[in-house]
Amino acid sequence: MSALTDRLDAIRGEGRSALIGYLPVGFPTVERSVRAMVAMVDAGVDIVEVGLPYSDPVMDGPTIQVAAERALQGGTHIVDAFTAVRAVTQAGAPAVVMSYYNPMLQYGLERFAQDLVVAGGSGAITPDLTPDAAGGWLAAARARDLDTIFLVAPSSTRERLHLTVAETTGFVYAASLMGVTGERTSVGAGAERLVAATRAAGAPRVCVGLGVSTGEHAADVARFADGVIVGSALVRCLLDHDDEDAALDALRSKTEELARGVRRRT
Amino acid sequence: MTSVLSGAAGPYFGAFGGRFVPEALVAALDELTDAYNKAKHDPAFGEELARLARDYTGRPSIVTEVPRFARHCGGARVFLKREDLNHTGSHKINNVLGQALLTKRIGKTRVIAETGAGQHGVASATAAALMDLECTVYMGEEDTERQALNVARMRLLGATVVPVTTGSRTLRDAINEAYRDWVANVETTNYVFGTAAGPHPFPEMVRDFQCVIGQEAREQMVALGGLPDAVLACVGGGSNAIGIFDAFLDDAGVRLIGCEAAGDGVETGKHAAAISGGRPGVLHGAMSYVLQDTDGQTQPSHSISAGLDYPGVGPQHAWLADMGRAEYWPVTDSEAMEAFRLLSRTEGILPAIESAHALAGAVKLGRELGSGATLLVNLSGRGDKDVGSAARYFHLLDEESSQ
């Protein structure tokens, strides 16, 4: 059992859904991104996804693309993700890294897993790596009890749901819709169906991401998912405000809105 | 060599290839693989493709001996496989017709494509017009400027061209954007991928649609007197190269030389030579050679040729390079442009700047091998789209306007 699954189970015990917040490390700078992650924890995020910026983020929409591009221009490196993981964990929230595959591969899968453990991280979410292609990563993570968090999508067949659930630990990341990250006016109607199908395939914990932008959305998803994952709407708070205090204020109030959402009884 | 290399099956080519993609795309890639495997064994599909190749593309493409050009190649005999004479002006149409037919078979109504030089985009727009498919082409903003003529051609053919303004604003970003479109619209949309790279089944499937080049050329060379000593082709993602190499892979005596774009020179770091100057890694869904930094961030590529300006390469080439069956030579911008001028002036054939990289390889190899050698060069495309860039490169416009 990882800190992540412990926390998810404790939150389920409270009769609510978890709030999982994503920010990319290094945007607008490494220090400021780490302070933003900690501020998010203080304001009510239960679990943090530390994004590792990548040059070719095919699963990300414009908001996260811009933030990642600026983080890389600013000289963000893989090791900075571990700095962020350490800070988040010290602030009291389980941390997972969200990374495309090639940076992990080039860093060395064993070394990546080892450094993640040392930093106190619970595992990694891999948006462009499916379990059937993840042999080396699965071995490195299993040897250290790190969670391997894979995605399922509305297009996943029953067979693939079973395959993915079998290799996933921590939680299954259910993509609410067919598309990339980004704020949307509503959460995909297929999300609830996908969560049910994923549970039927044996998943004990399923969290939903993509397009969740408001407290309203969070409350809606919280009805049927163990966790609500929010990225772009949080990143936007940092994109919209160059001034750090203003950015953190916006981030806190967005986080509070979402935290109220996952606690709302509908 | 006892093993059979021709027609090697994916998803893996040795340690390279595979499928590293978001789960959301797996179902579509499985559907495509399945449809392709069925089509491959369906005589009706083969006949339809052969009919289009003959009556629409104009196949077989001819082989032309170029003796005046060959004088600059150490006196070796040089033959060109004339893919430039295909309808739409390059080898890209061979692949696109196959994938467009498959799109119809799986019942999708819309195709998307990425393009660098614009040749794959033009070919896709053409096939879409022919087969009544909706077509959107993603093209890096820098390339829309370098290849403005092809943007207009695509629009005339009824396609929507979307300039991509993120990242390096070239082919790699166009592919990223096409993937994003595909994830969101996969129910109606098929991704017609333009080169023998990307996730399975693309490297194998695109090769199979392009290997007609080598099959024809091998027969044509035999009829002209025998197998060549070497076959040369430019390598962007690697589709025209693997298309001409495939039929010769098991002819151990035939050297296979892929000419990568070395831009200002591999040593300057400003190049697009993934095999000569990169390391194994995952980009756009497959394991292959990639230009990348120590963190695995893709490095921007540089080439005068939009169609070769890509930091990756198809996985089968990575495999052939590692086993030593094919050689990959870096060819700089200036070497390519010199060869461009040479072929134009000696033979009256304007090559695509991409193909000029292979011609530059032939100049070099011919000088090495001398007058007894026979070289076959894949002339993958014509230079019409490059007239503006080449005229600027050689300062022809300035001279004219100052006269």
Ligand SMILES: Cc1ncc(COP(=O)(O)O)c(C=O)c1O
């Ligand atoms: C004429 C021509 N040759 C070659 C290429 C490079 O592609 P590939 O390596 O897939 O043949 C292109 C790409 O746009 C092209 O237009």
